[in-house]
Amino acid sequence: AQSVTQLDSQVPVFEEAPVELRCNYSSSVSVYLFWYVQYPNQGLQLLLKYLSGSTLVKGINGFEAEFNKSQTSFHLRKPSVHISDTAEYFCAVSEGTGGFKTIFGAGTRLFVKA
Amino acid sequence: NAGVTQTPKFQVLKTGQSMTLQCAQDMNHEYMSWYRQDPGMGLRLIHYSVGAGITDQGEVPNGYNVSRSTTEDFPLRLLSAAPSQTSVYFCASSRGTSGQETQYFGPGTRLLVL
Numbered sequence: 630a631q632s633v634t635q636l637d638s639q640v641p642v643f644e645e646a647p648v649e650l651r652c653n654y655s656s657s658v659s660v661y662l663f664w665y666v667q668y669p670n671q672g673l674q675l676l677l678k679y680l681s682g683s684t685l686v687k688g689i690n691g692f693e694a695e696f697n698k699s700q701t702s703f704h705l706r707k708p709s710v711h712i713s714d715t716a717e718y719f720c721a722v723s724e725g726t727g728g729f730k731t732i733f734g735a736g737t738r739l740f741v742k743a
Numbered sequence: 744n745a746g747v748t749q750t751p752k753f754q755v756l757k758t759g760q761s762m763t764l765q766c767a768q769d770m771n772h773e774y775m776s777w778y779r780q781d782p783g784m785g786l787r788l789i790h791y792s793v794g795a796g797i798t799d800q801g802e803v804p805n806g807y808n809v810s811r812s813t814t815e816d817f818p819l820r821l822l823s824a825a826p827s828q829t830s831v832y833f834c835a836s837s838r839g840t841s842g843q844e845t846q847y848f849g850p851g852t853r854l855l856v857l
Contacts, residue, residue: 661842672833672848680843719785723842730801731846733785
């Protein structure tokens, strides 16, 4: 069965500093990996996803993530964060076709301080 | 396009009451799903549908019913509400039924069961 672990529940960081949000997954088959962001009182929206090919994936708002199959990780990074990046970030994994189930991690709350 | 819409935004129920959470999408998406979001637990899949007339259970289906009579609508029914169902509920849709698809989320329904 697939599972997702987000290693940090909260990450405080100063504005313009780099940030990494960590995600590890487990699955017995090939997977698709996603990062979603949730701003306060809103639904989730896609930041980026890995389906196949290049292991470095670039997303919106300057975020990128690297798929590491040997370490079963999909960490999210941004070289310089802004106050507006304050939000909750969810790593997710799905597999299969014909009716997929996406499993979400518990979320990491990123708090950017001035 | 309105995207994914959910009603109501907020609801307070007494234990044992029933209600239906509405979800609609205007993107002609095949796949629709319901999640609940609880602190520290991320999003957990309740039920999903791969097309009109086809539904299946997710991780936490007990206490919830769904139906999909049209492509656009995917209501979630609570037959006899319990305090454990206090949560934020999100509906999501995606174009296809493969695990590669991006999910589009509604704004959520906050439910309090007393």
